[in-house]
Amino acid sequence: MKILITGGGGFLGSRLARALLARGRLGGEAISKLTLLDAGFPAKPEDLRVEHVQADIADADALEKAAGTDSAAVFHLAAVVSGAAEADFDLGMRVNLEGTRLLLQALRQRGRAPRVVFASSVAAFGGELPEVLDDSTTPRPQSSYGTQKVIGEYLISDFSRKGYIDGRALRLPTIVVRPGRPNAAASSFASGIVREPLNGVPCECPVAPETGIWLLSPRRVIEALIHAYELPPQAWGGDRVVNLPGITATVAEILAALKRVAGAKTAQRVAWKPDARIQAIVKTWPVRFRTERALDLGFEADPDVESVIRDYIAEERIKL
Amino acid sequence: MKILITGGGGFLGSRLARALLARGRLGGEAISKLTLLDAGFPAKPEDLRVEHVQADIADADALEKAAGTDSAAVFHLAAVVSGAAEADFDLGMRVNLEGTRLLLQALRQRGRAPRVVFASSVAAFGGELPEVLDDSTTPRPQSSYGTQKVIGEYLISDFSRKGYIDGRALRLPTIVVRPGRPNAAASSFASGIVREPLNGVPCECPVAPETGIWLLSPRRVIEALIHAYELPPQAWGGDRVVNLPGITATVAEILAALKRVAGAKTAQRVAWKPDARIQAIVKTWPVRFRTERALDLGFEADPDVESVIRDYIAEERIKL
Numbered sequence: 212m213k214i215l216i217t218g219g220g221g222f223l224g225s226r227l228a229r230a231l232l233a234r235g236r237l238g239g240e241a242i243s244k245l246t247l248l249d250a251g252f253p254a255k256p257e258d259l260r261v262e263h264v265q266a267d268i269a270d271a272d273a274l275e276k277a278a279g280t281d282s283a284a285v286f287h288l289a290a291v292v293s294g295a296a297e298a299d300f301d302l303g304m305r306v307n308l309e310g311t312r313l314l315l316q317a318l319r320q321r322g323r324a325p326r327v328v329f330a331s332s333v334a335a336f337g338g339e340l341p342e343v344l345d346d347s348t349t350p351r352p353q354s355s356y357g358t359q360k361v362i363g364e365y366l367i368s369d370f371s372r373k374g375y376i377d378g379r380a381l382r383l384p385t386i387v388v389r390p391g392r393p394n395a396a397a398s399s400f401a402s403g404i405v406r407e408p409l410n411g412v413p414c415e416c417p418v419a420p421e422t423g424i425w426l427l428s429p430r431r432v433i434e435a436l437i438h439a440y441e442l443p444p445q446a447w448g449g450d451r452v453v454n455l456p457g458i459t460a461t462v463a464e465i466l467a468a469l470k471r472v473a474g475a476k477t478a479q480r481v482a483w484k485p486d487a488r489i490q491a492i493v494k495t496w497p498v499r500f501r502t503e504r505a506l507d508l509g510f511e512a513d514p515d516v517e518s519v520i521r522d523y524i525a526e527e528r529i530k531l
Numbered sequence: 532m533k534i535l536i537t538g539g540g541g542f543l544g545s546r547l548a549r550a551l552l553a554r555g556r557l558g559g560e561a562i563s564k565l566t567l568l569d570a571g572f573p574a575k576p577e578d579l580r581v582e583h584v585q586a587d588i589a590d591a592d593a594l595e596k597a598a599g600t601d602s603a604a605v606f607h608l609a610a611v612v613s614g615a616a617e618a619d620f621d622l623g624m625r626v627n628l629e630g631t632r633l634l635l636q637a638l639r640q641r642g643r644a645p646r647v648v649f650a651s652s653v654a655a656f657g658g659e660l661p662e663v664l665d666d667s668t669t670p671r672p673q674s675s676y677g678t679q680k681v682i683g684e685y686l687i688s689d690f691s692r693k694g695y696i697d698g699r700a701l702r703l704p705t706i707v708v709r710p711g712r713p714n715a716a717a718s719s720f721a722s723g724i725v726r727e728p729l730n731g732v733p734c735e736c737p738v739a740p741e742t743g744i745w746l747l748s749p750r751r752v753i754e755a756l757i758h759a760y761e762l763p764p765q766a767w768g769g770d771r772v773v774n775l776p777g778i779t780a781t782v783a784e785i786l787a788a789l790k791r792v793a794g795a796k797t798a799q800r801v802a803w804k805p806d807a808r809i810q811a812i813v814k815t816w817p818v819r820f821r822t823e824r825a826l827d828l829g830f831e832a833d834p835d836v837e838s839v840i841r842d843y844i845a846e847e848r849i850k851l
Contacts, residue, residue: 300693308632312624338769349669351688351770358689362682368671369678373620449658450671 212240215282217268217314218289219247222389223330223432227286230433232258237284238326238441246282248274249289268310271317280317285327285376286436287314287363292396293334293356293492300355307359315366319375328439329367329380331360331452333425337495345501346454353495354397368451379439379447384427384457385496387465388523397492401426404462405469405520408480409529417486420463423498427457427512428519430526435510446508456502456512458519468516472524473531532560535602537588537634538609539567542709543650543752547606550753552578557604558646558761566602568594569609588630591637600637605647605696606756607634607683612716613654613676613812620675627679635686639695648759649687649700651680651772653745657815665821666774673815674717688771699759699767704747704777705816707785708843717812721746724782725789725840728800729849737806740783743818747777747832748839750846755830766828776822776832778839788836792844793851 214237218224228245231237247256248264256263266273268289274280289310290296296303311329318325336344337353352358360382367378389402400417401424407414427435435455460468470478502510513519524531534557538544548565555562567576568584576583586593588609594600609630610616616623631649638645656664657673672678680702687698709722720737721744727734747755755775780788790798822830833839844851 300695304632304636312628316624347669349667352685353692353769355689355693358685362685365672365678365682365685369675372673373675375620449673 212237212242212284213244213246213282214242214284214286215246215248215280216286216288217248217310218287220249220252220263221288222391223386223429224249224286224288226429227288227433227436228261230437232260234437237437240283269305269313271313274313274317275320280321281323283323283325284440285314285318285325286330286440287311287327288330290330290360291356292394293332293354294397294399294489295395296356296359297354297397297492298395303355303359307356308362311359311363311366315370315376319370324374324376326377326440327367327379328436329363329378330436331364331380331382332357333382333384333454333457333496335361335364335382336497340497343499343501344454344497346504354492364452371451372449377444378451379442380452381435381439382452382454383432383435384425384455386429386432387424387426387519389429390523390527397489398424400489401465404465404481405523408469408477409473409524411480413480413482415482415484416462417484417489418462418493419485419490420461420466420483422462422493423459424462424465425457425459425496425498425500426519427455428522430522431511431513438510442508453505453508453510454500454502456505456510457500458512458515459499460516465516468520472517472520532557532562532604533564533566533602534562534604534606535566535568535600536606536608537568537630538607540569540572540583541608542711543706543749543756544569544606544608546749547608547753547756548581550757552580554757557757560603589625589633591633594633594637595640600641601643603643603645604760605634605638605645606650606760607631607647608650610650610680611676612714613652613674614717614719614809615715616676616679617674617717617812618715623675623679627676628682631679631683631686635690635696639690644694644696646697646760647687647699648756649683649698650756651684651700651702652677653702653704653774653777653816655681655684655702656817660817663819663821664774664817666824674812684772691771692769697764698771699762700772701755701759702772702774703752703755704745704775706749706752707744707746707839709749710843710847717809718744720809721785724785724801725843728789728797729793729844731800733800733802735802735804736782737804737809738782738813739805739810740781740786740803742782742813743779744782744785745777745779745816745818745820746839747775748842750842751831751833758830762828773825773828773830774820774822776825776830777820778832778835779819780836785836788840792837792840
């Protein structure tokens with residue numbers, strides 16, 4: 212089978228690609244080809260099954276020609292992150308909204324109703340929220356990124372209802388710990404406060420210690436993307452959007468866990484430097500969820516913050 | 532002040548234009564110019580303040596040049612109706628989604644943050660619904676039209692949050708009684724079963740007598756559009772979408788009211804001819820609402836179905 216991953220050059224996309232290649236199969240079928248679509252790639256493909264397509268997802272012609280739209284499986288992860296979509300409104304609209312619309316139209320033209328997994332976000336929610344959100348909470352995003360993600364969900368749902376695709380949209384919690392460098396996501400600090408200290412690098416935290424975060428590890432997110440794909444259509448029924456499970460932790464709790472795992476000296480590399488712009492975005496995000504439907508569907512959260520940190524240390528082969 | 536009405540050649544748009552010209556003022560300001568944008572117009576303008584612009588709302592260049600985007604007030608009513616958007620997916624996506632996105636982008640480019648009233652629809656709701664919907668019910672549209680309207684709402688909200696417009700989106704109930712001829716809206720019958728018999732014309736009803744409808748008269752809809760405009764921004768706050776009040780009536784109740792108002796002979800001009808396609812769309816629409824926020828904001832419903840029918844008879848000068 213052929214698989215397309217948009218945003219395949221990014222953190223989640225490349226990690227998903229590695230996981231799929233290691234499995235060799237998806238939904239019971241052997242993977243023959245993996246097309247990664249992205250605006251750029253850090254390195255050449257290392258596996259003969261992998262094809263890199265460098266293209267702008269919001270360029271309809273490029274997208275149409277760029278191959279991959281004959282894939283039976285599509286993981287649509289390409290996006291401009293929250294901070295960047297808020298700072299550059301046109302860029303976010305073009306990539307996150309137009310890119311999604313054009314991709315779905317291109318897939319529809321092929322007429323084979325591929326199974327499409329869409330990475331939506333907890334940023335769908337905002338404004339005045341209940342203490343604990345659940346599957347009936349109405350998305351009222353307070354960022355352009357969140358708005359564009361919600362619109363993507365509605366497109367995924369309608370294209371699925373019409374039978375043009377078999378779509379599944381997952382609202383991802385904040386991913387902790389992201390490896391690599393800080394990015395323009397407003398949530399970048401949530402990984403930074405663990406990653407930089409473990410790498411021996413000082414780190415400035417732009418939000419207060421009591422700031423709560425709804426988080427999930429990269430490993431669980433990749434598992435969720437694959438699980439979402441492998442669930443049969445009847446498990447999803449008419450509702451193609453789900454809040455993924457996660458765990459709730461404050462910044463203070465994350466640093467306490469870091470101290471327990473890696474020692475006080477490491478945890479002390481975090482300094483407080485409040486950033487009003489980041490605070491303003493993050494405080495509109497939800498912190499606690501009851502994710503009954505996702506748990507019923509078999510999605511799983513990490514057991515606790517310590518295990519999230521230990522996973523990162525093991526994966527990155529960090530010596531304490 | 533200058534006003535732009537998209538869909539200004541249509542039923543609601545032309546009626547809104549007449550109402551505004553009769554008032555002469557909007558939001559305390561004298562109306563100097565009324566630009567009506569539409570794909571076509573049934574007649575030439577009869578008032579010197581009125582300008583007709585024939586253009587495709589999904590044509591960015593036409594929209595940009597077509598004038599009207601320097602208006603301080605915009606009523607965005609242009610849309611492909613529900614039945615047509617379901618039958619021609621591309622047409623609905625182009626006009627209802629792309630048209631709205633391009634209009635908002637064009638307004639944003641002008642940089643004067645016009646006040647924008649957007650006609651959304653009760654078709655935003657569908658699927659498994661509570662017996663009575665309220666302001667917290669999550670839109671899960673079961674038609675492409677409903678999906679495109681919900682997406683329009685999210686765009687209106689985000690453009691407002693960013694300060695690019697001062698938007699207000701109204702979820703209109705089914706409008707009863709629409710004058711003129713049947714159209715491609717799945718709800719067309721709801722007006723037809725009153726209008727055709729009153730005009731002495733036989734009529735076929737495609738849905739069962741017990742089918743419930745959430746309805747509002749054209750007069751109340753026009754009042755709501757103007758009221759939505761005239762409310763100050765602080766009345767809307769961060770939530771720019773509202774379910775309008777309406778009344779609930781079954782097809783049988785509407786025909787009983789017609790009989791009381793116009794006699795048994797008139798009401799008997801309706802024959803039953805079930806249409807599975809129409810039934811399938813209409814049965815996903817909500818029938819009962821608690822519209823607390825709209826009532827708090829001063830929006831009003833008709834008192835009962837008889838008065839809706841009497842209004843129509845008076846407006847159309849029908850002799851019983």
